[in-house]
Amino acid sequence: MNELIASKTLNNSLTMELETEIGQSAFDNQHHKLIVNILFTQSWLVSQMKGFLQQFGLTVQQFNILRILREQSPHPTTLNLVRNRMLDKNSDASRIVERLRQKGMVERNQSEQDRRTVAIVITGKGREVLAQIDQQDDFFYSLTQNLSDTEAQQVNELLDTMRGSGTSEGRSAY
Numbered sequence: 001m002n003e004l005i006a007s008k009t010l011n012n013s014l015t016m017e018l019e020t021e022i023g024q025s026a027f028d029n030q031h032h033k034l035i036v037n038i039l040f041t042q043s044w045l046v047s048q049m050k051g052f053l054q055q056f057g058l059t060v061q062q063f064n065i066l067r068i069l070r071e072q073s074p075h076p077t078t079l080n081l082v083r084n085r086m087l088d089k090n091s092d093a094s095r096i097v098e099r100l101r102q103k104g105m106v107e108r109n110q111s112e113q114d115r116r117t118v119a120i121v122i123t124g125k126g127r128e129v130l131a132q133i134d135q136q137d138d139f140f141y142s143l144t145q146n147l148s149d150t151e152a153q154q155v156n157e158l159l160d161t162m163r164g165s166g167t168s169e170g171r172s173a174y
Helices: 002-010 018-022 030-056 060-072 079-085 093-102 124-134 137-143 149-162
Strands: 106-110 118-122
Touching: 018 030, 030 060, 030 124, 030 137, 060 079, 060 093, 060 106, 060 118, 060 124, 079 093, 079 118, 093 106, 118 124
Parallel strands: none
Antiparallel strands: 106 118
């Protein structure tokens, strides 16, 4: 880990310090800076994704739902499962699925066994759009190109640790 810090210190031309980006002179401590840095980076990533996905007529949340449905395919998926797996837990999954249905990218079918349950499946059109996005993997690489594979793995491991050893509940800060 010290080698990572040393190599980044020597090669500061690749990095943009958080203090400069947000115009803040100092933080109370490194933990406070970390939280602000994660939130700032998340906002930057979402902004980049929005711009990229716009050419496909998708929002970040719609893209997330299509990926969930593709992974579940060919099996139908419930709205509850989609909600549980979404990255943005505050999104209105039902409304987003309806917009995808209107675009012809998903189908909603009422379950024959339980009329209260709606089965959702990705359509061929939804798969085609995801295939087009998959072909542009250079965009996704560009978001993390300043990190080596080893550094990316370290960041992933540290974030998993921060959330509580990768459990979905994590540890509450309150």
